[in-house]
Amino acid sequence: MILGAAAYRVPVVIDGFISGAGAMIARALAPRSVDFVIASHLSEEPGHKTMVTWLGVSPMLNMNMRLGEGTGAALSFTIIDASLKIVREMATYDEAGVSDTGLR
Structure with missing residues (x-):
């Protein structure tokens, strides 16, 4: 799925160990x-931090x-x-009609 989405320049949200392996x-x-x-999100599953780092x-x-x-993807x-x-x-x-003169 990730390869197909990337071919069409569509982002994919991964969530945890299994989708990280994919x-x-x-x-x-x-x-x-x-x-x-x-x-x-960064899962508490052992090895997940290594996955996202890699x-x-x-x-x-x-x-x-x-x-x-x-759950992490839903959030x-x-x-x-x-x-x-x-x-x-x-x-x-x-566009909003805000002056930036007071910001300096």
């Missing part, structure tokens, strides 16, 4: 595929979780959605 295989087959991998990705959250079921989607909203919808000072 991302490692994808990177081994196509090193640039990791450019489209977003690590949701992948070269920084997990968004570190909440000492080992719950499974994509990170809110942050990803908010980030996209800021990038796409936040007005510049000029």
Whole structure:
């Protein structure tokens, strides 16, 4: 899935040990595929920190979780959605009619 998503320049959120292992295989087959991998959180599973380090990705959250079921990904989607909203919808000072003279 990661390789297919990367081919279409679509980001993939990985969550924990199993999807991290898939991302490692994808990177081994196509090193640039990791450019489209977003690590949701740092799992408490032994070895997960080694995985994300090897992948070269920084997990968004570190909440000492080992719950499974994509819990970290579910939490990170809110942050990803908010980030996209800021990038796409936040007005510049000029657009909002704000003067920057008082900021200096």
